[in-house]
Every structure is written in structure tokens, then in C-alpha cells.
Amino acid sequence: MVAHRHTGRPEIRYRYDSDGRVTEQLNPAGLSYTYQYEKDHITITDSLDRREVLHTQGEGGLKRVVKKEHADGSVTQSQFDAVGRLKAQTDAAGRTTEYSPDVVTGLITRITTPDGRASAFYYNHHSQLTSATGPDGLELRREYDESGRLIQETAHNGDITRYRYDNPHSDLPCATEDATGSRKTMTWSRYGQLLTVTDCSGYVTRYDHDRFGQVTAVHREEGLSQYRAYDSRGQLIAVKDMQGHETRYEYNAAGDLTAVIAPDGSRNGTQYDAWGKAIRTTQGGLTRSMEYDAAGRVIRLTSENGSHTTFRYDVLDRLIQETGFDGRTQRYHHDLTGKLIRSEDEGLVTHWHYDEADRPHSPHREG
Numbered sequence: 001m002v003a004h005r006h007t008g009r010p011e012i013r014y015r016y017d018s019d020g021r022v023t024e025q026l027n028p029a030g031l032s033y034t035y036q037y038e039k040d041h042i043t044i045t046d047s048l049d050r051r052e053v054l055h056t057q058g059e060g061g062l063k064r065v066v067k068k069e070h071a072d073g074s075v076t077q078s079q080f081d082a083v084g085r086l087k088a089q090t091d092a093a094g095r096t097t098e099y100s101p102d103v104v105t106g107l108i109t110r111i112t113t114p115d116g117r118a119s120a121f122y123y124n125h126h127s128q129l130t131s132a133t134g135p136d137g138l139e140l141r142r143e144y145d146e147s148g149r150l151i152q153e154t155a156h157n158g159d160i161t162r163y164r165y166d167n168p169h170s171d172l173p174c175a176t177e178d179a180t181g182s183r184k185t186m187t188w189s190r191y192g193q194l195l196t197v198t199d200c201s202g203y204v205t206r207y208d209h210d211r212f213g214q215v216t217a218v219h220r221e222e223g224l225s226q227y228r229a230y231d232s233r234g235q236l237i238a239v240k241d242m243q244g245h246e247t248r249y250e251y252n253a254a255g256d257l258t259a260v261i262a263p264d265g266s267r268n269g270t271q272y273d274a275w276g277k278a279i280r281t282t283q284g285g286l287t288r289s290m291e292y293d294a295a296g297r298v299i300r301l302t303s304e305n306g307s308h309t310t311f312r313y314d315v316l317d318r319l320i321q322e323t324g325f326d327g328r329t330q331r332y333h334h335d336l337t338g339k340l341i342r343s344e345d346e347g348l349v350t351h352w353h354y355d356e357a358d359r360p361h362s363p364h365r366e367g
Contacts, residue, residue, distance in 0.1 A: 008254025115356030
């Protein structure tokens, strides 16, 4: 493949070396990339001159990325077992999360975070999850029937939900019962489409579908119905509510929603760039516009009255500065792992602190 293009989108082109490896990805309306291959590492450079280096170990199907040098100079690492399963990941701050896969199935049985807190997972002989215990000691439990279908789930708070089946060959439940004893029943078509739902009060909701499986009507009690229409591409083009009011939808060639026409005839519209990012929205006759850089990041927002907000980012696409409509500038500082550690709003400075599990607590303000 040397190029591909989706309807309404620009063409992406590729170049290869003599070994059939991609050396360039050319994007006429966004980021392009170059790839340089060495025996044990790959260097990726984008058109903003940001560089990442992927260091690999192993051969053939067992080759894995064991170290990644990011564009800001930070480094993350990964460890794998002899058959290529992830064992540990170390973030840019040197903190390691460990994973324990089952020797036979490869399913994760334990995750230990850098603060020493662990989560455990248990499975049956069909590799279905039967129990999960979090660092707080709370347990989720699941039970299955002989066909492997979920019949009971006990939540962390002890609430039990039960599932019933009336067809031995179907994975779709005919009834559910929650912790309060409330029962809901469902019927399905032979294609797995939901036909009816009867709630605990006995109220029935019916669903109609077209030949593609899309819901075309929802019929509720007392004869109240909602109708939906689709175009030849399966895009929703109209919804008629229970009062008979119709809302219509329009799309461009790429499938982006370009207009919503309300029952009163009012129109809300959206224009997009070549990559499907909204560049102008109009609501109630008022227009807001957005500008993006080559990386697809919003760099300028123009409000309905013509005032502007601008945005700046670091090499890892994290927001570092925002200048608002009123001219006030806010700045943001992050640690090696991407957490916000300091924010500045003119004279007000806020320091953000986190516990060992990266949960924020006790922000400290100055000024």
C-alpha cells in the first residue's frame, strides 16, 4: 500500500525502504512522520521536528519495545517475560507497576502499583473472570452457568444482579433482577435485536428495526412513539418525537454532522477542516470559530463577539498556556509523568499535590 484515502478526507501516502519498512508517512494537512531503523531501535520524527526513539529487544514475533525516549527527553521502560508478556512498566519518574500473568493462559492475575497496592484477579477454567479484588479489599464476583453465560454479579458494595435466559442457545438474557428485587424482562429477535423491555411496573417498551438493525421506532405506553430515519449510509437524518416534532440532521461527504435543524426551523451548523475537526459552529445565529496547528491542537478560539482565546502546548501536547478573551493568562506546569503540579492565574499560584496513588489532594494557593 502506497496511499489511502477516506471519503472527504485528504490522501495519506507512504514510502518504503528496500526491506519493505515504512520510512515516511506523508500527510498534506497534518503531521507527517519519518522512520529510521537500526538493529535495536527505531527513531520517529514528526514534521514539528519532535523525535521519539523506540528501543527493542528480542527477535521475530517476540520483539518488544523495552524503552521509549519521548520528545521531551523523558524515558519510560517496559519488561516482558520469555514469551513476550508484559511484566512491568516504569514511568518517567522511575516508578514501576508490576503485572503477573498466569503461566498457562497469560491472563493478568495481579497488578501491583508503585505504592505497593495490589489488585488480584481470578478466573474459571474457561478463562472467565470470577473475582476481582481491588487495593481497598473490596471484591467483585461473577458466576456463570454451564454454557458460560453470566448469571449473577456481586458488586463491590454487595449488591447482587441476576440474569436469566430462556433460550439455551442464546447469550442474551430474557430477564434481569437487581439488588432491590426489581425485575426487568426482555425479548429479542433471531438477529439479536432488542424487541421489547418490560420494567418492574409492567410497562412495555417496543422497538422496531430496519433491515440493517438500526432502531426506527420506539413505542412506549399510552401509544407514545418516537421515530428515526436514516440515509443510505446509515446516518441518522431525522427524529420525530412523541409530540410529532421532527429534528433533522445533515452531513458532509466525510460523514461529519454539519447541521441540526430543530422542529421550529432554527438551524445549528458546523463546518470542518480536511481532517474532520470543527472549525466553525453557528448556534442561534452566533458563530464561534477554532484554529488548529499541524498536530491538530486548538491554538485559537474566536467567540461569538469576535474576542479570542489562544492556547500553547509543550512537545507532549500538554496545555501549558491559555490567554483568555479578557486578556488574562493562565499557565500550567507538569511533572515528568504529566500530572499538573503548578498553575498560574495572573497573581494567583496554585501548587497541586498527589498521594502515592497519584490522587490529588490539598492544593496550596499563593497570592
